[in-house]
Amino acid sequence: MKDKELSSVFLFKLETTAKQFRRYKNRVFKKHNIDITSDQWILLKNINEAEGINQSELGIRCKKEAAAVTRTLDILEKKQWITREANPNSRRVYNLFTTKNGKKIIAIILPIALEIRTQARMNIADDDLTMFNRLLDEILTNLG
Amino acid sequence: MKDKELSSVFLFKLETTAKQFRRYKNRVFKKHNIDITSDQWILLKNINEAEGINQSELGIRCKKEAAAVTRTLDILEKKQWITREANPNSRRVYNLFTTKNGKKIIAIILPIALEIRTQARMNIADDDLTMFNRLLDEILTNLG
C-alpha cells in the first residue's frame, strides 16, 4: 500500500471500528431488553468501582468532558441507578453512588459486557492485543 | 496484564483514541480558521473524489448512515461547498457535486489533512500500521 493510503486508511479504520464497537454494544444491550447505552454503562460501572467518586474524577477516569458527564448522570439518576450526594467537605462537589437498583442492573450487565469483549477480541492473541495497545498509546501521544 | 484487563483496556483505548483523533482534527481546522468539522470534511473530500456520487453510495463509502449524511450535506450545501442535482434517471436520487468554493476550500484543507495524518502516525513504522490495520479488520469482522 502506498504511504499516503496507509496513513489515511488506518485512521479511517480506527474511527469506523470504534463507531462500530459502540453500535454493537448498544444493539446487544437492546437485544437483551436492557435500557442502557454504552456510555451510560461506562459511567455506571465506574461509579460502582469507585463508590463516592465525584463528577470531575469520574470524567477523568472515563475520559469524558464534564458537560457530558453531567448530562449522562442526569439520565442515570432519572433511572434511579445512581444518586448524587452532597459532599460534607465541599459544597461544589457531589459524591456519586449506585443505588440498589443500580447494583441490580450492573449484575445483569456484567456477564453481557464480558460476552461483548470476548466477541470483539475473538481470534486475536494476547500478544497482538498488547502490541495494539502500544500503538494506540503512541497515537494518543502524537495527538496529545 | 490479566486477560480481562487486557480485553477491556484495549477496547476502551480504541474508543478514546478515536475520539481524541476526531477532537484533534476539529481543533486543527479551527486553529487554521477553517469553518469545517472532521465529519463534514470526510463527506466533502469523498464527493470531490467521486463527483456525481449519490447520497446512499456516499454513506457506504464514508460508513455513515443515510440520516447523518442527509443532515451533514444540508450543512455543506448551506456553506455552498456542494450542490444536490436532480438525477435525470431517477427522481429518488440526488447527484452530489462540489462547487467552485468547495474546491477552493478542499485545496486549502488537503495539506492540512496531510499534516494531521503525519502527526498521528509519527514514530510508527509502516509494518506496524499494516499490522494495526489487520487487527482493526479482525475486530470489525468480529463485530459484523
Next chain:
DNA sequence: ATTAAATAATTGATGTATCAATAATTGATA
C-alpha cells in the same frame, strides 16, 4: 481579610449518531 485565581458542576448552542417511521419513487412478480 480581601481580592484574585482555580475548581466543580451546570447550561446553551451546535454537530453527529442511531433508530424508527415515513414519503416518494422504482423494480419485481404474479
Next chain:
DNA sequence: TATCAATTATTGATACATCAATTATTTAAT
C-alpha cells in the same frame, strides 16, 4: 398491469461530544 417489495432520501426523537460561558464555591496570594 396491478400489487407488493425494495430503494433513496428525509424527518423526528433521543443521546453524546464539544466548546464557550456561567454559577457557586474554595484556595491562594497579597
